[in-house]
Amino acid sequence: MISAVERGAKNPTVRLAYDIAQAFGCSISELLEGGPGAGPYWDPESGVRRESHANPLLHGRLEVVVYTLEPSASTGVMAPNRAGTLETVVVLDGALALTLDGEVRALEAGASWGHGVHATEYRNASDAEPCRFLVLVDTSRC
Secondary structure (H helix, E strand, C coil): CHHHHHCCCCCCCHHHHHHHHHHHCCCHHHHHHCCCCCCEEEECCCCEEEEEECCCHHHHCEEEEEEEECCCCECCCECCCCCCCEEEEEEEECEEEEEECCEEEEEECCCEEEECCCCEEEEECCCCCCEEEEEEEECCCC
């Protein structure tokens, strides 16, 4: 699969890209986008769009990621982040089913949730409307 991705023959799902990034010891943004702020990643097969934004906060150790999930789309379950990573999820539009270590939390527009190191899945809880949310990833403690 890595070879097919390198040749441009296949687009990995966000979950697979996350697993590959973990194996290489880098962030998903560095793997897919060339680093924070380098542009969006769109996987039309899964209906997941991921866009990273660079910023100087926490000495560049705070990544701001905007996800857009098409109706019923899911990132798939992603393995836990590195120890010390903190994430805050803020739902901008739609309804998000946030799963942390198998426990589902229903979040509507305006809601937020902070968490540490967990196996994570983001799923659009609607089968009719897109869901858009921010993920603030703090790696300053890693």
